[in-house]
Amino acid sequence: MKAGYKQVKRMTTYMRLNHWVVAFSMIGAIVTGLYIGHPYYQSFIADPAVGKYVMAWNRWVHFMIAIIFDVSSIVIAYMYFFSRFEKPYKKIIPNAQNIKEFVEVIINLVTLNRRKNFDSTHADSFNTVFFLVFHLMLAWMLLTGLQLYVHGLASGLSSIGNWWPWMLHVATDWTIPVSNMLIGSASPTACIMDVRISHHITMWWIIAWIMFHVYYQVWRTIFWKEGDIGIVVSGSKFVKED
Amino acid sequence: MSDKIEGVKKLFTSKSARVETNKGDAYYEQLFKKCHERIESLKTNQPINNRLDIGDVLETHGIERRDFLKWASAVTGMLMLPSSFTPLVADAALLMNRAPVIWLELSDCAGNSEALLRSDGPKIDEIVLDVISLEFHETLQATAGHQAEKQLEDAMEHFKDKYLLFVEGAIPMANNGSFGTIGASGETMHDHLVRVSKHAAAIVAVGSCATFGGVPAASPNPTGAVGVMDVIKGKPLINIPACPANPANMVGVIIHYILTGQVPELDSLLRPKFAFGYRIHDNCERRAHFDAGEFVEEWGDEGAKNNFCLYKVGCKGPMTFNNCSIIRYNEGVNWPVGVGRGCIGCSEPDFWDKYAYERPMADANIKAPTGGVEKTVDEFGLGLLTAAGIGIGIHAAASMAAGKKEEVGE
Numbered sequence: 001m002k003a004g005y006k007q008v009k010r011m012t013t014y015m016r017l018n019h020w021v022v023a024f025s026m027i028g029a030i031v032t033g034l035y036i037g038h039p040y041y042q043s044f045i046a047d048p049a050v051g052k053y054v055m056a057w058n059r060w061v062h063f064m065i066a067i068i069f070d071v072s073s074i075v076i077a078y079m080y081f082f083s084r085f086e087k088p089y090k091k092i093i094p095n096a097q098n099i100k101e102f103v104e105v106i107i108n109l110v111t112l113n114r115r116k117n118f119d120s121t122h123a124d125s126f127n128t129v130f131f132l133v134f135h136l137m138l139a140w141m142l143l144t145g146l147q148l149y150v151h152g153l154a155s156g157l158s159s160i161g162n163w164w165p166w167m168l169h170v171a172t173d174w175t176i177p178v179s180n181m182l183i184g185s186a187s188p189t190a191c192i193m194d195v196r197i198s199h200h201i202t203m204w205w206i207i208a209w210i211m212f213h214v215y216y217q218v219w220r221t222i223f224w225k226e227g228d229i230g231i232v233v234s235g236s237k238f239v240k241e242d
Numbered sequence: 243m244s245d246k247i248e249g250v251k252k253l254f255t256s257k258s259a260r261v262e263t264n265k266g267d268a269y270y271e272q273l274f275k276k277c278h279e280r281i282e283s284l285k286t287n288q289p290i291n292n293r294l295d296i297g298d299v300l301e302t303h304g305i306e307r308r309d310f311l312k313w314a315s316a317v318t319g320m321l322m323l324p325s326s327f328t329p330l331v332a333d334a335a336l337l338m339n340r341a342p343v344i345w346l347e348l349s350d351c352a353g354n355s356e357a358l359l360r361s362d363g364p365k366i367d368e369i370v371l372d373v374i375s376l377e378f379h380e381t382l383q384a385t386a387g388h389q390a391e392k393q394l395e396d397a398m399e400h401f402k403d404k405y406l407l408f409v410e411g412a413i414p415m416a417n418n419g420s421f422g423t424i425g426a427s428g429e430t431m432h433d434h435l436v437r438v439s440k441h442a443a444a445i446v447a448v449g450s451c452a453t454f455g456g457v458p459a460a461s462p463n464p465t466g467a468v469g470v471m472d473v474i475k476g477k478p479l480i481n482i483p484a485c486p487a488n489p490a491n492m493v494g495v496i497i498h499y500i501l502t503g504q505v506p507e508l509d510s511l512l513r514p515k516f517a518f519g520y521r522i523h524d525n526c527e528r529r530a531h532f533d534a535g536e537f538v539e540e541w542g543d544e545g546a547k548n549n550f551c552l553y554k555v556g557c558k559g560p561m562t563f564n565n566c567s568i569i570r571y572n573e574g575v576n577w578p579v580g581v582g583r584g585c586i587g588c589s590e591p592d593f594w595d596k597y598a599y600e601r602p603m604a605d606a607n608i609k610a611p612t613g614g615v616e617k618t619v620d621e622f623g624l625g626l627l628t629a630a631g632i633g634i635g636i637h638a639a640a641s642m643a644a645g646k647k648e649e650v651g652e
Binding site for chain 2 (some may be wrong): 034037038039042043052053054055056058109112113114151152154155156173185186187188189190191192193194196197200201203204205207208211212215219222223224225226
């Protein structure tokens with residue numbers, strides 16, 4: 001460690017593990033999801049059908065990732081409030097201190113680091129809100145995804161019991177009218193295609209979110225010189241000692 | 243907007259799409275008894291007017307009683323009733339001429355009437371619909387003008403609170419409904435529907451236009467067309483969407499009504515579950531090709547010759563609920579996917595804008611959230627990414643040129 005710098009722990013092992021599980025799941029979900037939305041490569045025509053199960057495998061991977069996401073999201077939602085390491089919800093509450101920090105971080109970004117009037121040792125309000133947007137989008141993907149999934153259980157039966165499609169209907173049927181509103185449909189009657197369109201459009205917003213996220217972390221690392229990019233690997237960053 | 247708020251209110255109250263195919267012996271025994279009594283009492287009634295006797299009509303068409311009973315057992319299966327109900331269903335079909343029906347024709351192409359009339363060599367479904375006591379049908383009747391209105395008045399008076407009202411076509415609402423008027427008095431379609439539905443026992447909206455607005459309601463919907471359920475509230479309403487509605491499903495609903503005196507179990511879009519409880523995709527003969535990733539890439543290619551899945555040329559079977567992949571059309575002859583062109587989702591709301599574009603949803607021209615501008619979903623997404631990329635690029639370039647890096651002591 002360089003003299004005059006102190007090491008600050010920012011992410012626990014679990015948080016880092018979760019980050020990479022989510023990151024790779026995200027890539028997998030996008031690759032398979034784009035195929036489901038529009039199959040962009042062909043199966044070898046000469047193969048017998050039994051030897052290729054391309055769409056089915058894509059859907060299988062997509063759903064498996066969805067389940068990993070589900071579980072991860074439930075844990076993240078819990079940790080928002082009950083983590084012993086840091087409680088992100090405290091940074092989302094719009095009190096004077098958080099709003100000031102939020103604005104200062106944006107000013108720092110647009111003034112290209114010419115002004116930096118906030119403490120960058122801890123998770124800042126701007127990034128926490130930015131991540132909240134991500135978590136909300138992810139929750140929306142999960143709920144709309146489960147709604148699309150339950151269409152295939154139309155008979156009300158499933159291999160793990162009838163409670164499963166029943167629960168999915170109770171938990172996600174409301175996404176149909178909400179999707180209808182979100183995509184700005186002129187129709188008075190919401191339909192399940194609205195959910196599909198919303199699920200697909202939200203994917204593009206999430207990709208845009210990832211682009212900014214990666215860029216911003218690299219930018220911070222270059223201009224703040226506090227080793228921010230290392231947080232997600234080692235769990236720590238380094239800040240100047242006062 | 244208020245409709246949408248209404249929709250949100252129903253968020254947690256909507257019934258599960260679960261289709262109960264077996265409700266237990268006790269339930270069916272009690273239902274059988276009830277239906278039996280109802281059929282017996284209907285038998286004592288005289289046929290309304292001078293209707294044809296279905297037995298005679300079947301005989302003239304050269305359909306044997308054996309075929310008729312085979313058809314009756316198929317309908318029993320379709321209605322999800324045990325096979326012991328077959329004789330009751332056959333009786334109900336023979337009593338079709340005891341059910342008074344008024345048929346309204348609003349903003350549409352008359353395709354549902356056509357579906358009944360133009361089948362080559364009518365099958366039992368069509369024949370049964372021929373002999374219902376059709377008291378009034380704007381497209382088929384010989385009378386016109388004031389005479390026709392008089393006939394409608396008479397039918398409504400005579401069968402007050404007893405007639406089934408079939409509605410075909412959307413209701414234009416813009417400009418106070420002046421886009422569509424009917425009859426010598428120039429009554430708007432809206433007023434016409436409201437007036438006739440007032441004393442109907444139940445309303446059956448037939449076809450996609452009458453159910454969800456259909457093609458007349460497609461963007462930009464200049465006439466403000468809507469379906470019956472957006473106009474008539476507080477009446478028993480059954481939606482039989484599809485373009486055209488399958489005669490088998492119409493017969494199913496009427497027979498169910500005659501048999502039990504009730505409307506069948508409905509889903510959240512008021513469609514009978516016996517017909518719309520299953521997804522087309524799950525009973526499709528090309529489903530294996532979907533899972534294998536074998537798709538028709540363009541019309542007439544090798545895949546098309548090998549009956550591959552039509553998903554990439556826009557089949558909406560995975561998002562559409564209807565029984566055409568099971569019962570097909572024209573008494574099981576064929577159906578859209580069977581003839582090699584995908585499902586266009588005609589039994590779902592807004593199908594013309596959101597389903598019937600012959601390409602996967604990801605490639606579709608849909609209305610952008612801001613309205614007006616049409617972009618495909620993925621073009622919108624790529625546009626978003628481009629905007630994000632340009633923003634990031636500008637910020638990165640500016641940072642390179644003018645950014646202040648923290649001083650680091652060596």
